[in-house]
Amino acid sequence: MSCECSEFQNITGNLQLLNKSILDIVTKLDEQTSMLNRAVFKSATHCGCIEIHATKQLFSDNKTLEENQLDLDSHVEGELCPKCKEKIIEEMGELLFYLASMCSALNLDLETIMATKMDHLKTLGIYNLL
Ligand SMILES: [Zn+2]
Known part of the structure; x- marks a missing residue:
């Protein structure tokens, strides 16, 4: 199963009937982020298939960024x-x-945004996160 990003954007644009306004899209995007976060947390709190054990991430001044990255933990x-x-x-x-949908409403191309971001990540690598 594969998907062309531009095709995905076209299809979402064509199916965007009830939430055509940028105001509706912004609020739906925000609401959807909360629903995704809730689904992640419910995997831990309701189902229990994952556990989240958050601790302070320890960085050492004596290690390189790459070496420190290896010590970081997802806490999952x-x-x-x-x-x-x-x-x-x-x-x-x-x-x-x-x-x-937001891309379409603002006349932006999702595929171009992803390609630009990917180039940025490739160029800066780990330093993109600083
Ligand atoms: Zn589960």
């Missing part, structure tokens, strides 16, 4: 069960839908 333990994985993928898809 375990693997998503099929049900939680499906729910999170669904919520991420909805988020992409509203992001593509």
Whole structure:
């Protein structure tokens, strides 16, 4: 299963009936971000297939950025069960839908944005995060 980014944006634009206004799109995008976050947290708090053990990330001045990166932790333990994985993928898809809708409303091209960001990441690498 593959997807062309520009085709995705075209399809979302054609299906955007109820939320055509940029105001509706912005609020739906915000709402959808919350729903995605909730799905992630419910995997830990309701299902229990993953656990989140957050601790302070330790950086050493005696190590390079790359060496420090290896010591960083996602704080996620375990693997998503099929049900939680499906729910999170669904919520991420909805988020992409509203992001593509925002691009269309503002006459921006999602594929160009991704390509520009990818070039930026390739150029700056780990230093992009600083
Ligand atoms: Zn689960």
